[in-house]
Amino acid sequence: MEDVVDATQDKGSPAASAASTTSATPTMRSSRRATTTAWYSHADCAGHEMGTWHPESPARLGAIDDRMIASGLAEVVSHEEVPPADDADLLRVHPQAHLDRLRAIAPQAGYAAIDADTMMCPATVAAVWRAAGAAVAATDAVIEGRARNAFCSIRPPGHHATRDQPMGFCFVNNIAVAVRRALEVHGLERVAVVDFDVHHGNGTEDILAGDERVLMVGLFQHPFYPYSGVDRPAANMLNVPLPAYTDGAAVRAMVEARWLPALEAFAPQMIFVSAGFDAHREDDLGQMRLVEADYVWMTQRIMAVAERHADGRIVSCLEGGYNLSALGRSVAAHVKTLSGD
Numbered sequence: 001m002e003d004v005v006d007a008t009q010d011k012g013s014p015a016a017s018a019a020s021t022t023s024a025t026p027t028m029r030s031s032r033r034a035t036t037t038a039w040y041s042h043a044d045c046a047g048h049e050m051g052t053w054h055p056e057s058p059a060r061l062g063a064i065d066d067r068m069i070a071s072g073l074a075e076v077v078s079h080e081e082v083p084p085a086d087d088a089d090l091l092r093v094h095p096q097a098h099l100d101r102l103r104a105i106a107p108q109a110g111y112a113a114i115d116a117d118t119m120m121c122p123a124t125v126a127a128v129w130r131a132a133g134a135a136v137a138a139t140d141a142v143i144e145g146r147a148r149n150a151f152c153s154i155r156p157p158g159h160h161a162t163r164d165q166p167m168g169f170c171f172v173n174n175i176a177v178a179v180r181r182a183l184e185v186h187g188l189e190r191v192a193v194v195d196f197d198v199h200h201g202n203g204t205e206d207i208l209a210g211d212e213r214v215l216m217v218g219l220f221q222h223p224f225y226p227y228s229g230v231d232r233p234a235a236n237m238l239n240v241p242l243p244a245y246t247d248g249a250a251v252r253a254m255v256e257a258r259w260l261p262a263l264e265a266f267a268p269q270m271i272f273v274s275a276g277f278d279a280h281r282e283d284d285l286g287q288m289r290l291v292e293a294d295y296v297w298m299t300q301r302i303m304a305v306a307e308r309h310a311d312g313r314i315v316s317c318l319e320g321g322y323n324l325s326a327l328g329r330s331v332a333a334h335v336k337t338l339s340g341d
């Protein structure tokens, strides 16, 4: 932790500005901004599997890698090391008992079921800690100016994991871990979470509702799993339920009418994206009708807010997306946009 603070203070980062009552906010510092998009992924994330029938499969990361290589984007992004998360990073979001429970449930062989579609295999703990570690490392790199923005090609996903309950293919809430790292280690004061997965990010909401340092904007198909998000639990949650078969034009109109004014007013110093691609029209786990161009458009809008208020700082973490071809194409489109390519 010491080196993180030392390194960031050299760059006049949020940690330094938080330590001073007079210095400028992080949004005003742009002199050392990197131009690269950093890419975080790790083989451990493909070790976790829940059975050959399960849509949240290791093949998802392979499909993304294939598309990144075929498109030439793999050579545009910088491939970064992914250390496993420290428990201290997870404990800003989850109680110790949650981490103890995951380690205790993890089987020596076969599967240990948490619910009907969330289970652990012998490789799950390594994948979970590595996925969260990617989110932490990406956050550090972007805040410290080593990357302009970052994408974490990780699994298991995280946005359904509540403070104390793994569910919906999720065990640890990666995006919330990254948010708390930015706030509590780097001293940022306002960050936004954008969640465009087809499912409501109930876990992120559970963790961050009422945390006035955070604005979360989301969209999700409703009524649909996990059947939450309609009752606004706190002023800092702006989740927009949408009916099945909503198309890109309607989503764009919603983003312009609801998300963008809220984001502009909040003026986040950094934006975190729960990037699920299961609202794609080819994805059978949802019934929405987005296509790659819609993800590009949303990414551009998010980047524009980040440019105005956050010195461009964005960390995007993979959530859902289960049609392998559509997932690969959508991630490539999202990352191509982030890279400015």
Ligand SMILES: [Zn+2]
Pocket: 197, 198, 199, 276, 278, 319, 320, 321
């Ligand atoms: Zn989803």
